[in-house]
Amino acid sequence: MLxxxxxxxxxxxxxxxxxxxxxxxxxxxxxxxxxxxxQTLLKEKDAVLVAHYYTDPMVQALAEKxxxxxxxxxxxxxxxxxxxxxxxxxxxxxxMGETAKILSPEKRILMPTLEATCxxxxxxxxxEFSAFCDAHPDHEVVVYANxxxxxxxxxxxxVTSSIALQVVEHLSDQGKKIIWAPDxxxxxxxxxxxxxxxxxxxxxxIVHEEFKxxxxxxxxxxxxxxxxLVHPESPEAVIELADAVGSTSQLIRAAKELPNEMFxxxxxxxxxxxxxxxxxxxxFIEAPTGGSGATCRSCAHCPWMAMNGLENIAAAxxxxxxxxxxxxxxxxxxxxPLQRMLDFQAG
Ligand code: SF4
Numbered sequence: 001m002l003x004x005x006x007x008x009x010x011x012x013x014x015x016x017x018x019x020x021x022x023x024x025x026x027x028x029x030x031x032x033x034x035x036x037x038x039q040t041l042l043k044e045k046d047a048v049l050v051a052h053y054y055t056d057p058m059v060q061a062l063a064e065k066x067x068x069x070x071x072x073x074x075x076x077x078x079x080x081x082x083x084x085x086x087x088x089x090x091x092x093x094x095x096m097g098e099t100a101k102i103l104s105p106e107k108r109i110l111m112p113t114l115e116a117t118c119x120x121x122x123x124x125x126x127x128e129f130s131a132f133c134d135a136h137p138d139h140e141v142v143v144y145a146n147x148x149x150x151x152x153x154x155x156x157x158x159v160t161s162s163i164a165l166q167v168v169e170h171l172s173d174q175g176k177k178i179i180w181a182p183d184x185x186x187x188x189x190x191x192x193x194x195x196x197x198x199x200x201x202x203x204x205x206i207v208h209e210e211f212k213x214x215x216x217x218x219x220x221x222x223x224x225x226x227x228x229l230v231h232p233e234s235p236e237a238v239i240e241l242a243d244a245v246g247s248t249s250q251l252i253r254a255a256k257e258l259p260n261e262m263f264x265x266x267x268x269x270x271x272x273x274x275x276x277x278x279x280x281x282x283x284f285i286e287a288p289t290g291g292s293g294a295t296c297r298s299c300a301h302c303p304w305m306a307m308n309g310l311e312n313i314a315a316a317x318x319x320x321x322x323x324x325x326x327x328x329x330x331x332x333x334x335x336x337p338l339q340r341m342l343d344f345q346a347g
Contacts, residue, residue, distance in 0.1 A: 026310065034314055038313055039066055047085050047110070048083050049068035049089045050069045051070045052070070052071070052305065053072060053252075053271045054092075054302050057273040059091045087109075087110060088104065089110045092111075094324070097109050097111045097114070108323060110322055112307070112308045119205055119206040121148055140171050142171070143181050144180075145160045146205075149334045150334075157340055162249060166344070178196055179198075179201070183201075184201065204233070207268055208234040226260060231245075261283065263275075268300060
């Protein structure tokens with residue numbers, strides 16, 4: 001069962017795109033000048049840069065070069081919590097900055113731009129979601145990491161795509177019924193794998209939802225030896241074609257471990273930077289997003305992740321702008337379901 005009250009997240013997304021400002025293209029000299037300036041600023045401000053796999057390779061390279069970290073949203077927040085720096089600059093989208101703040105409330109969390117958001121977060125407003133949960137009090141509430149701090153605070157569990165199957169299986173084994181939000185594709189994949197009794201919120205990632213099974217089958221005919229790597233936020237018909245299905249970190253591992261020399265990859269192309277590092281001799285190509293039903297809103301690259309650039313990283317550090325703030329009471333509430341997942345993972 002898919003549920004969502006009267007919210008048209010497509011309209012919200014389109015309105016957001018109308019205001020979007022992407023970083024400008026930089027010359028080699030400008031990249032070098034920004035890199036040096038940011039290195040100095042990071043030292044001066046006692047800051048460290050953490051970047052998501054989907055950001056521009058230039059941003060990922062800068063994080064690595066300056067002693068920062070590139071990973072998925074949860075590992076970014078965990079790295080930030082362990083690191084001694086008093087300021088974290090989070091290159092990613094807003095819910096990642098909030099997760100960093102929840103796990104490190106004493107630190108200052110800056111972002112290149114607070115305008116960078118996520119269609120899953122936008123499509124799951126807390127009031128509507130809370131009302132839905134209230135209408136099903138006998139269900140355990142499991143939300144994906146791609147949600148606001150307020151939605152996390154309403155949940156019993158927060159999960160990432162790398163641990164969703166295990167957590168839902170664990171709850172299902174205890175006979176629990178589950179509300180899953182917000183990604184319907186990941187939710188239905190988890191439901192299919194575990195057989196759990198789940199109510200799904202009707203949200204989707206605008207990047208992964210665009211991958212096309214027909215295009216993928218056609219491309220596979222052209223490259224019959226290529227392996228297919230798919231993130232489970234993709235539609236079911238695309239997942240069914242995969243040689244490996246998993247979170248970003250699991251897909252990078254699969255790229256290294258599977259014997260194929262070439263991979264067709266159904267996730268944001270920003271991941272190629274780390275995939276190529278993990279398997280330098282292999283070739284990676286984007287899974288198709290065109291053809292029948294194509295909307296070309298993303299073309300395998302998240303428009304919000306693309307808002308992170310060297311210019312706004314430097315500006316955020318220099319001016320202390322775009323600071324993430326989360327109400328302390330909300331931090332306390334949102335921390336519980338996050339901590340539950342971390343404890344489960346550790347156990
Ligand atoms: S790639 Fe999809 S899930 Fe990730 S931030 Fe962009 S819209 Fe959200």
